[in-house]
Amino acid sequence: MTPFNQLLSLDFPLAPGRWADVFFDGEAFEMEDERLWTDASYKIFCSPRSLPDPAEIHAGTRIDQTLTLTIQGPRITAPAEIPQPASVRLAFPTTSDWQPLPGLGLGAASHAQPLGMREIERLKALHLSHLRVDLQLAMPAYPAHLRRVSAEAAALGVGLEIALHISAEDAEIQLSVFRALLQNEPLPASVCRWLVYPRPEILAGGSPTEIVLRAAHKFLADATQRPLLRRARTLISSSSNARPSPVS
Numbered sequence: 001m002t003p004f005n006q007l008l009s010l011d012f013p014l015a016p017g018r019w020a021d022v023f024f025d026g027e028a029f030e031m032e033d034e035r036l037w038t039d040a041s042y043k044i045f046c047s048p049r050s051l052p053d054p055a056e057i058h059a060g061t062r063i064d065q066t067l068t069l070t071i072q073g074p075r076i077t078a079p080a081e082i083p084q085p086a087s088v089r090l091a092f093p094t095t096s097d098w099q100p101l102p103g104l105g106l107g108a109a110s111h112a113q114p115l116g117m118r119e120i121e122r123l124k125a126l127h128l129s130h131l132r133v134d135l136q137l138a139m140p141a142y143p144a145h146l147r148r149v150s151a152e153a154a155a156l157g158v159g160l161e162i163a164l165h166i167s168a169e170d171a172e173i174q175l176s177v178f179r180a181l182l183q184n185e186p187l188p189a190s191v192c193r194w195l196v197y198p199r200p201e202i203l204a205g206g207s208p209t210e211i212v213l214r215a216a217h218k219f220l221a222d223a224t225q226r227p228l229l230r231r232a233r234t235l236i237s238s239s240s241n242a243r244p245s246p247v248s
Contacts, residue, residue: 003030005048018073026064103129105161108149115152123156130192132161137174138199143181150187159192164216167199168208171215179219194220 007029010022027046034041046065047055057063105128109115115123133149135142146162153160166174196216198208 003032003049005030005050007031007044010044014071015073015076018071018076021070021072023066023068023070025066025068105130105132105158107132107134108145108152112145112148114148115155120152120155128156128158130159130161131156131189132163134163134165135178136165136199137178138165138167138170143185146181146187147185150189153189158189160187160189161193161195162191163195163197164212165197165199166212166215168211171212172219175215175219182220 005028007024009024010031012020014020024044024046028048029044029046030048032043032045034043104126106123108131131149131153133146135146150160164175164178194216196212198212
């Protein structure tokens with residue numbers, strides 16, 4: 001979301017007839033509404049996000065950032081009344097009303113280092129359902145990433161969730177190479193779920209989601225041990241606004 005830029009001052013009420021004024025000077029200040037990120041607050045900062053980042057500041061450079069707070073209105077002499085919190089009563093359902101939690105899994109670590117024995121034992125204690133690996137099929141290093149995460153899923157005793165990020169322009173080429181990899185190197189972990197995503201890219205017409213999904217059915221449907229993308233509508237994400245036509 002674009003922040004409020006060139007912020008000069010901010011006024012907000014404190015009490016009936018009483019206001020606080022904050023004035024900003026010395027640098028260009030901006031304000032973001034953090035409520036889109038489930039944080040009930042506003043963030044004010046400088047320098048502007050439009051400037052190159054990171055910025056080089058030479059030794060001896062003087063930077064002035066000034067905030068001035070003034071209070072407007074009659075002076076309050078009586079102490080403010082602090083409302084007392086209402087009592088809270090917790091009620092827990094009986095065991096007959098309990099419902100099982102959905103399966104919880106983790107994504108593979110981004111540092112690309114294999115899990116140690118201590119880490120594996122601690123993760124086993126979480127009783128996970130799966131370990132997810134995201135494969136960028138346009139990147140030549142993804143086979144090594146797949147081998148490592150599949151071995152970790154097998155060590156944890158959980159299923160492997162494979163998310164394929166496919167270029168719509170080269171979908172069939174990338175998937176044919178991936179299929180050959182699966183045929184030549186069986187995975188040590190059982191695949192519990194397949195996800196197909198089109199890579200964010202400029203595509204001249206058509207729906208990238210439909211293109212990569214049809215290609216995945218063509219090259220992988222008979223190479224997997226379980227139905228591929230059985231619930232396609234709930235397992236597909238796309239950066240395109242184009243609405244794909246139904247695919248069985």
